[in-house]
Amino acid sequence: MNQFVVQKHRATTLHYDFRIQIEGILKSWAVPRGPSLDPTQKRLAVETEDHPLSYAHFEGQIPEGSYGAGEVIVWDRGECLYPSDPLHQYRQGKIKFILKGEKLKGEFLLLRTGPQSGPKSKWLLMKRDDSHISYEEITRSKPSSVISLRKLED
Ligand code: MN
Numbered sequence: 001m002n003q004f005v006v007q008k009h010r011a012t013t014l015h016y017d018f019r020i021q022i023e024g025i026l027k028s029w030a031v032p033r034g035p036s037l038d039p040t041q042k043r044l045a046v047e048t049e050d051h052p053l054s055y056a057h058f059e060g061q062i063p064e065g066s067y068g069a070g071e072v073i074v075w076d077r078g079e080c081l082y083p084s085d086p087l088h089q090y091r092q093g094k095i096k097f098i099l100k101g102e103k104l105k106g107e108f109l110l111l112r113t114g115p116q117s118g119p120k121s122k123w124l125l126m127k128r129d130d131s132h133i134s135y136e137e138i139t140r141s142k143p144s145s146v147i148s149l150r151k152l153e154d
Contacts, residue, residue, distance in 0.1 A: 004080040004099055005056040006035060008145075010152050011070040016139070018125065019051060020097060022086040026051040029123060034075075035104055037127050037134040045110060045125040047118060059147060073145035073152055076101040090117055096128075102146045106132030 002021040009017050016034040019026035029045035036043060059074045078101035082089065089095040093112030099105060107128035114121055127133055143151050 002080045002082070002086070003053070003056055003077065004097075004101065004104075005077040006075045006101075006104065007058070007072050008034070008075040008143075008152050009068065009070060009072045011062070011068045014152070016075060017048070017072075018045060019056065020080045020086075020095075021053065022090055024053065026053060026055060027090060029110070029125065031125055034139040035108075035125055035127075037104070037106075037132060037136075037138050039127045039129045039133050042124040042126050045123040047121045047123060049119055057147075059145060059150075071152055073150050074147050075139075075143075076103040076146055078102060078104075093117055093123075103138055103142050106130045 004020045007017040009015055016031045017028060018031050018035060019028045028048045028051050030048050031043050031045045033043050056077060059072055061071055062068050078099060081098040083096055086095060095110040096107065098107050107130050109126045109128055111124045111126065112121060113124060
């Protein structure tokens with residue numbers, strides 16, 4: 001089973017760290033506006049460094065002086081399914097996946113906007129049209145951590 005996690009992170013700027021498991025690691029993107037269930041939204045997602053699977057459970061404070069210093073909550077998590085080989089899709093710059101989270105459900109797409117994958121490459125995160133779409137802004141309607149019920153103020 002592959003997993004995903006979305007960590008809401010207040011560092012220098014507030015953003016959502018969107019991480020999906022591919023081949024035993026968490027491929028990661030920083031999404032300033034967060035994910036959406038609205039299929040008309042295209043959310044900028046800047047690829048960041050891979051993280052170990054163990055990081056999927058992290059919630060708390062990254063200490064002052066460390067990279068990304070600030071507070072983190074686990075905003076959503078669950079299973080991630082791929083219709084075809086995810087590493088191949090990642091290299092091609094077009095990743096189709098299905099999320100089975102507590103908040104994010106259904107088909108999504110990450111689409112690279114430039115020539116190469118890797119840290120700092122720019123992607124768009126989009127909800128694909130299916131029975132799980134919603135036009136309500138889920139980051140606002142469901143702001144709390146799925147493990148502690150804590151919130152980060154916007
Ligand atoms: Mn972050």
